[in-house]
Amino acid sequence: MPLKCNVQVTLNNISKKKAAAIKNALEPDNVNFPKGLSFEIKNIDNKLVFNFQSMGNTKKLVATVDEVLEHVKLASEIIE
Amino acid sequence: MICLGVESTAHTFSCAVLNKNGKRGEILSDVRKIYGPPKGEGIHPREASRHHVENGSTVLVEALQKAKISVTDLDIISYAAGPGLGPCLRVGAVVSRALASYYKIPIFPVNHALGHIELGKMLTGAKNPLVLLVSGGHTMLLAFLGKKWRVFGETLDITLGQLLDQFGRSIGFASPCGKKIEELAEKKSNYIPLPYSVQGNDVSFSGLLSATKNIVNEGVEDACYSLQETAFAMICEATERALAFTKKKELMIVGGVAANKRLSTMLQSICKRQKCKFFVVPQKFAGDCGSQIAWQGLLEASVKKGTSLENTFVKQSWRLDTVEIPY
Numbered sequence: 001m002p003l004k005c006n007v008q009v010t011l012n013n014i015s016k017k018k019a020a021a022i023k024n025a026l027e028p029d030n031v032n033f034p035k036g037l038s039f040e041i042k043n044i045d046n047k048l049v050f051n052f053q054s055m056g057n058t059k060k061l062v063a064t065v066d067e068v069l070e071h072v073k074l075a076s077e078i079i080e
Numbered sequence: 081m082i083c084l085g086v087e088s089t090a091h092t093f094s095c096a097v098l099n100k101n102g103k104r105g106e107i108l109s110d111v112r113k114i115y116g117p118p119k120g121e122g123i124h125p126r127e128a129s130r131h132h133v134e135n136g137s138t139v140l141v142e143a144l145q146k147a148k149i150s151v152t153d154l155d156i157i158s159y160a161a162g163p164g165l166g167p168c169l170r171v172g173a174v175v176s177r178a179l180a181s182y183y184k185i186p187i188f189p190v191n192h193a194l195g196h197i198e199l200g201k202m203l204t205g206a207k208n209p210l211v212l213l214v215s216g217g218h219t220m221l222l223a224f225l226g227k228k229w230r231v232f233g234e235t236l237d238i239t240l241g242q243l244l245d246q247f248g249r250s251i252g253f254a255s256p257c258g259k260k261i262e263e264l265a266e267k268k269s270n271y272i273p274l275p276y277s278v279q280g281n282d283v284s285f286s287g288l289l290s291a292t293k294n295i296v297n298e299g300v301e302d303a304c305y306s307l308q309e310t311a312f313a314m315i316c317e318a319t320e321r322a323l324a325f326t327k328k329k330e331l332m333i334v335g336g337v338a339a340n341k342r343l344s345t346m347l348q349s350i351c352k353r354q355k356c357k358f359f360v361v362p363q364k365f366a367g368d369c370g371s372q373i374a375w376q377g378l379l380e381a382s383v384k385k386g387t388s389l390e391n392t393f394v395k396q397s398w399r400l401d402t403v404e405i406p407y
Binding site: 017018020021022024025026027028029063067070071073074075077078079 | 126129130133136137140167170171173174175177178179181182183389390391392393394
């Protein structure tokens with residue numbers, strides 16, 4: 001049976017404008033994901049929540065989380 | 081109109097600020113950081129993208145400082161949307177989208193190869209050239225017709241830049257290897273025969289690469305000399321045929337390999353025979369840089385509006401001859 005994994009990352013205390021900019025920066029690349037892997041971003045109040053889900057392929061999940069977090073850090077840095 | 085151009089298709093992360101006044105362009109700044117793989121190894125897409133992430137904000141700040149402007153002075157942002165390495169392309173796209181979204185600046189995804197050509201035309205003054213685009217990612221002969229750049233010849237396998245890099249790496253050089261090979265080739269003139277493959281107007285370099293690796297034991301300098309002479313002669317044959325066919329009165333060479341002086345000398349002699357003007361992109365702007373992307377963005381902004389953020393794509397395989405030129 002494939003291993004089902006959920007990873008949630010939350011960015012707290014972030015302004016609505018900044019959260020929207022980070023979401024807009026990352027979302028267009030959220031396409032053509034490998035089978036069994038999904039990712040969504042939610043902008044809730046002053047938080048940005050990233051939900052990753054994978055069925056079976058944990059290596060791809062880890063690589064995706066790694067790349068997305070790098071992009072969040074970069075987007076956050078350049079608009080500061 | 082002021083544009084920030086972001087380049088991140090492969091080794092280079094670059095931000096440049098250009099000002100367009102009428103048809104004239106002015107480069108206000110062009111800052112680059114280049115990922116260098118270990119000696120003997122090629123580019124690793126994920127490692128290169130990490131390099132770009134680590135250097136992204138520093139390069140951006142320096143580009144704005146050198147141009148003496150702030151982000152709010154930008155009229156548009158353009159980024160290289162392809163062709164290129166997926167993880168690297170995404171870094172440039174993220175930087176551009178984040179700025180465009182936060183500061184409400186129009187955004188333009190542009191074709192990287194087109195940027196090479198248009199900046200070359202702007203800097204050299206060429207009007208309607210046959211273009212030889214030679215780099216790590218491209219080996220193409222192009223002519224403009226019916227709102228598109230048409231391919232008159234190209235490589236059937238690896239590019240000229242890949243040929244030089246892969247040979248260089250096989251003997252322990254660090255990429256990019258073109259300059260080192262050129263330096264060694266200048267020291268010798270003993271030609272060792274190597275496979276020469278021109279098919280119509282297309283070239284093929286993979287057999288030449290294997291054969292050159294096999295003659296290294298006869299002397300590295302001789303191998304470098306023979307490699308350059310053979311590969312460049314192939315390019316020149318295809319170029320001369322395309323010039324004769326298209327009857328173009330200008331030839332322009334762009335791309336990283338345009339920095340090679342031996343190639344320029346050989347192309348100059350062709351232009352003399354074909355009675356056409358020869359243009360070569362200045363060495364500083366031959367390789368990938370943000371200026372190419374910024375200028376391409378400015379040209380597109382002169383005839384169309386920016387792309388909505390949700391439609392700002394990256395495309396790893398994006399052929400130049402599929403792009404319609406509206407300006």
